[in-house]
Amino acid sequence: MLAVMKDDEITATVRSDYSILQLAHSFFNKHGQDPTKYDYIRQTLRESGRLLLILRKEFSIHTLEDAVRPAHFDVVIKAVKKVSGYDDEKHCYRTPSLALKLGHSLQKVSDILHCRALMAQDSNLIKSTQSFKTLYAAKWSELISHTALTTLNERHFNKPSTLPFTEDVQCLHLEKITEQALKDLEDHKNLFLFARPHCLTPYRGQDCLRLYAGECGAEKPELLRSTLLRKHVATLSQILNLKNHELDQVANFLGHDIRVHREYYRLPEATTQLAKISKLLLAMEKGSLRSLQGKTLEEIEIEELNVDTRRPTTFTPPPKNEESLRLWLKALNLKKPPKRPYVCSFHFVDKRPTEDHPIPEKWLGYEVPIKTPRRRVQRLADTDDSHCDEEADQTIPQSEATLHKDADTQWEVQALMDHTYTLEGKMKDVCDRETQCGGEVPLAHAILKNDTSCVLYTGLSLNAFFDHVKYLEQFYKANFKMHEMDQILMTMMKLKLNLLQGDLAERFAVSQGLVSRILSYWIDTMEEHMRIFIPWLPRDTIRSTMPQCFREKFPNTTCIIDCSETNLQKPHNLDSRGESYSHYYSSNTIKYLVAIAPCGLVMFISPAYGGRCSDKFITQESGFLEYLRPGDEVMADRGFTIRDLLFERRVNLVLPAFTHKGGQLSDEDVTATRRIANVRIHVERVIRRLKVFKIISQTVPINLSHKMDKILRICAALVNMQGEIIHEDAD
Structure with missing residues (x-):
């Protein structure tokens, strides 16, 4: 493997150093059976040889074993920067990957020397290699790796996507x-x-x-x-x-x-998708989107847009010659032509008047009539204009009259609709949902007509909704082209009714992509600023707002807790599937803890956990115990085996009585259990009110699971904004 290396100074350095040869032996033991890895091994050895060559020439360190001594750590840092082409002014590497590879090689050489020292029982070498490893772990990232990785990342982001011609x-x-x-x-x-x-x-x-x-x-x-x-x-x-x-x-x-083919090798942003989006941009530039209504990007043809990109749109004044002016006005066919009717280049065959086509001929708002002889109709000075029009129509054949309709009397001329500058006055009152102007009335006023419709769509009364919008608007920092009130209503309709994004897009006349961005933004914003609506009440407030049913039998109760579950779409990952499987429901679920005050206010709601988690685990990990103080009293169901956790905090736990070994409850236990169930039912009522929001009660899709912690807190805050759940007269 070494024999085929290029015969130069670096190869000679590799062959002369014992530590590099040991490094080669280690690589060969690991990859020797795979000939395709030989080039990788030779490249790694030459990198180490280049480093050692610099150490020999500039720092008088002749072996790699000497280089990995703690006393020479600073020298090695300088040599690595030298080999990798470090620029002190720009703080970047010419070859950042080489700096990272040399770090791995030095660490590997240090491990080899450490193993050799252990086998030889050389305490000095053992201590030296351990000290070098400690230095490497503490300082290498700071001095070498961080800058090298930063250089790589900057080059990655600034590198253009290129393809061969x-x-x-x-x-x-x-x-x-x-x-x-x-x-x-x-x-x-x-x-x-x-x-x-x-x-x-x-x-x-x-x-x-x-x-x-x-x-x-x-x-x-x-x-x-x-x-x-x-x-x-x-x-x-x-x-x-x-x-x-x-x-x-x-x-x-x-x-x-x-x-891999779809994710890594396609470049739609630089090729096909750019070409398709360019069609849409050209249509928007011309103002001809209405002519493309109902078409997909693939169905739009460049020819349909009829765009001349070689020269901008220009306006041509009318000719001064009387005959030419008469033909000009005749072609325009206007009832009341202005004194100087300018015509844009869009209406000329050659984009401007030429000898062959001196007058406007294209897209004039009417079709050219068939030239058939007809009787001339003379207008009298005192004749009503409408009467003349009727008489003129009677003298023209039916087929010709249909084609020769005046441009100003047509309801909608497709070509004229492209000229947005001619419709400025008419378009002032027209607003698309995605290009709303500032003074437009929000769509929420049309949807939320009364308290009944507002509760249906948002879960709040009409006054509560508008107060809530006013509170949230002060935190709005995005720039979506849609009224803030409509954005908040859309988000709350998603929470309350769990509507599809396509349904919301149709209702608010926007794109699904905009709906997705709005929902993601407002879920984050609402969760951040609605936490204040889930307060942990002070003990005095709990006592003063406690209903009569608690005062009589459980006057020291601080909170009532219970866990609830929501179905979750079955994950593809087997580990996630096992963690979320609930044996109680025999399906995949998310599980969360709810704690309410005796008055029915939600004081705590935990993050979403997998359905496999026990009530005790969620109680311990969710942070609920941090709110409890000595002397508090927690009421729970039988499944909460948390007495030991509460005992450490000197908190009392109230549970229904248990039966032991098939026995029956005593009369006292039956009475106590009945009293506990009578007041503990209120936490079930709060959870039922929480699940009125269908995004929690219906099956949660996998792509929404990462937002469920925030969604739970938002829905709990909205429940607290509703009316009282425990009424004194009902007690």
Whole structure:
């Protein structure tokens, strides 16, 4: 493996150092059975050799074993920066990956020396290698790795997405070289298909590509590399709009599965998707979106847009010649033409008046009539205009009258709709949901007509909803092109009714993408600023607001707790599936803890846990215990075996009585259990009110599970904003 290395100063340094040879021996023991790893081993050895060569020339350190001594750590840092091309002014590396690789090699050499010292029982060397490892762990990241990784990340983000030119790919196929290569394959002594002449090793694909890319005359030979060529094929396959099974065949041919093909090798932002979006942008620039109504991006053709990108739209004044002006006005066919009717270049065949086409002829709002002789109608000075129009229509054949309709009397002329500058006055009152103007009335006023409809869509009364919107608007920092009130209503409709994003998009006349962004933003914003609506009440407040049913039998109660579960879409990951499986419901669920005050106010709601978690585990891990103080009293169900946890905090636990070994409860236990159940039912009522929000009561999709902690807190806050759940007269 060392014999085939390039015979130069670096190779001589590698062969002369015992520690580097031991490093090579370690790599060979691990990868020696795989010949494809030999190049990797040789490259790693040459990297270590380059470092040692710098140490010998500039710092008088002659072996790598001396380099990994603690006293020479600063010198090694300087040598690594020197080899990797560190720039002190810009604080970046010319070759950042080399700095990272040298760190791994030095750590490996230190491990080899440490093992050798342990076997030889050399205490000095053991202490030296341990000290070097400690220094490496503490300082290497600070002095080398952090800057190298930063350089790599900056280059990654600033690197443009490039693909080889099709012409360059065609140039790469050299017929003469191909014929010569076929002749060289006739060497039967070499077992490899792509055999080197007069040698027993094969050609490496990357070496051949690099060589012939430079010789083929390509404009960008550096782009003709294996990875970029695969990207080239993958991108062209998307342009061809292949079907799924055909894409699978392409992916198998390129050496990876369909997921990798779609995720890593396609470049839609630089090719096909950009071309499709450009169609839409051209239509928006022309103001002709109405002509494309109901079409998909694939159905829009560039020809439909009729855009001349060579010159901007210009306005041509009318001609001064009387005959030319008469023809000009006749072509425009206006009832009341202005004194100087300017015409935009869109209406001319050549985008401007020419000798062949001196007057406007295109998109004039009417079709050119068939030139058939007809009787001239003379208008009298005292004749009513409408009467003249009726008489004129009677003198024209029916087919011609249909074609010769005046432009100003048409309800909608598609070509004129493209001219947005002619409709400025008419369009002032027209607003798209995604381009709302500031003075538009929110759609919420039309949807929420009374308290009944407001409770249906949001869970709040009408006054409570508007107060809530006023509170949240002060935290709005986004720039969605939609009224803030409508955004909040959309989010609350998602929480209350769990409507599909497509349904919300239809109701609010926006795109599904905008709905997704609005929901994500407002769930985060609401959760952050609605935490104040889930307060942990002071003990005096709990006592003063305690209903009569608690005062009589349980006057020291601080809170009532219970756990609830919501179905979860079955995860694909087996570990996640096991963690979320609930044996009680025999399905995958999320589980959360709810604690309410005796008055019915939600004081605590835990994050969402997997359905497999026990009540005790959630109580201990959710942070609920941190709110309890000595002397408090917690009421719970039988499943909460948390008496030991509460005893440490000097908190009393009230539970229904248990039966032991099939026995029956005593009369006192039956009475106590009945009294506890009579007041503990209120936490069930609060949870039922919480599950009125269908996003919690219905099956939670996997893609929403990461937001469930925030959704639970928002819904709990909305429950607290509703009316009282425990009424004194009902008690």
